Amino acid sequence: MYNAGKIIIGIIIFVGLVTFPFIFAGGKATAKPDPKIDTPEILKMPENERKCVESKSFMKKEHMQLLNDWRDWVVRDGNTIYTNAEGKTFNMSLQNTCMKCHSNKKKFCDECHNYTAVKPYCWDCHIAPKEKES
Amino acid sequence: MSINRREFLKMAGITTILGIGGVSAVQGVRNRVEASQASRAPEALTAKRWAMVVDMSKFKSEEDYQKCINACHLSHNVPHITDNPKHEIKWLWTETYEHAFPGNEDKYRAERFQHMPFLMLCNHCENPPCVRVCPTQATFKRKSDGIVMMDMHRCIGCRFCMAGCPYGARSFNYKDPRPYIDGSKENLEFPTRMKGVVEKCTLCYERLAKGLQPACVEVSNGALIFGDLEDPNSAVRKVLSERFTIRRKPELGTGTSVYYII
Helix, strand or coil: CCCHHHHHHHHHHHHHHHHHHHHHCCCCCCCCCCCCCCCHHHHHCCHHHCCCCCCHHHHHHHHHHHHHHHHHHHHHHCCCEEECCCCCEEECCHHHHHHHHCCCHHHHHHHHHHHCCCCCCHHHHCCCCCCCCC | CCCCHHHHHHHHHHHHHHHHHHHHHHHHHCCCCCHHHEECCCCCCCCCCEEEEEEHHHCCCHHHHHHHHHHHHHHCCCCCCCCCHHHCCCCCEEECHHHHCCCCCCCCCCHHHHHCCEEECCCCCCCCHHHHHCCCCCEEECCCCCCEEECCCCCCCCCHHHHHCCCCCCEECCCCCHHHCCCCCCCCCCCCCCCCCEECCCCCHHHHCCCCCCHHHHHCCCCEEEEECCCCCCHHHHHHHHCCCECCCHHHCCCCCEEEEC
8 A cells, every 4th residue: 555654644533533523522412402381470370271372292393383474464464363273362472472471481492492503583673581590 | 127118107106196195194294373363353453544643733842742752662662872863763753844844844934833843753655665665575564454564574674665765764773772772661562673674663553453542642642643544433534624734745645644733
């Protein structure tokens, strides 16, 4: 093999660079996000009324689509009342409906958004609930 | 393994059918919400076309103007920027006669009219030039009640609308407005704006949806009259049929919805 020394050193450096992130993290995965829904506002509600606008699985999967639709219906069409699958009605508002119950933006929104590295721009304009620094 | 053309076409056909079926099955599982789930609040105030009459005879002191301006700016988290007049954000503001009604000046007109401040707001035009020039439809005329609305989510800050508006009703956020909003007086029910968007009076669409009059009208003690321009029995039409009123720059054909009693 020509230039064996240079090639082997090159390979060692390459392998080192590629495996660096794994070795540096110590082979452990980042902690799974653990969003909390135990705000005082939610705990105050009677057990059987502790339901979000739609089912938990729907909200997990489709909350961004729901918020997008809500925004268009309120701002562009002027409709403010949402009727859910069970026939219950809600005022469509991120600030005045969602965050009134989920008053823990840091543990509810940011927890997963940071983990998945999505940066929604909601809070550039919408005022986040005032949280105590913990 | 060799394959003849006939077998290839059969297989391709079956896979296509399975593929189409698969996609529709997945979409069937995805549960979407429907526009029919949204409705108007029963207590909401509705009109074909909202309009306002400004009765200047009822504005006696500086305080009368300030009362309306404060009510508006506090309920909409409008920043109070004083360090650079070009960065000022105005939803409701005052202007001199010559600026409000240019081309109507007369040097022999009574002194008090020359220097009287006139209360200005977005005119919610019938043919809004700002809406025509907006490239993203961030500003649009609401079909249901004629309000010229702003969708801040869509605004890209190109400022075409500011060039288009003949009334100077639009303000651009040259910097982050949040530091200029008094935290203790902040309205937590209404959003702020961010750097790089244009804002203006929205005729309190959020209050109308709750069945309330616009904030400025509520505190004006009858100096501002609000109602449906297309309803002959509305408060606005009653005033218009009895008193002499003028509008700003009617020659432009924008069809403004704000009338002034001098």
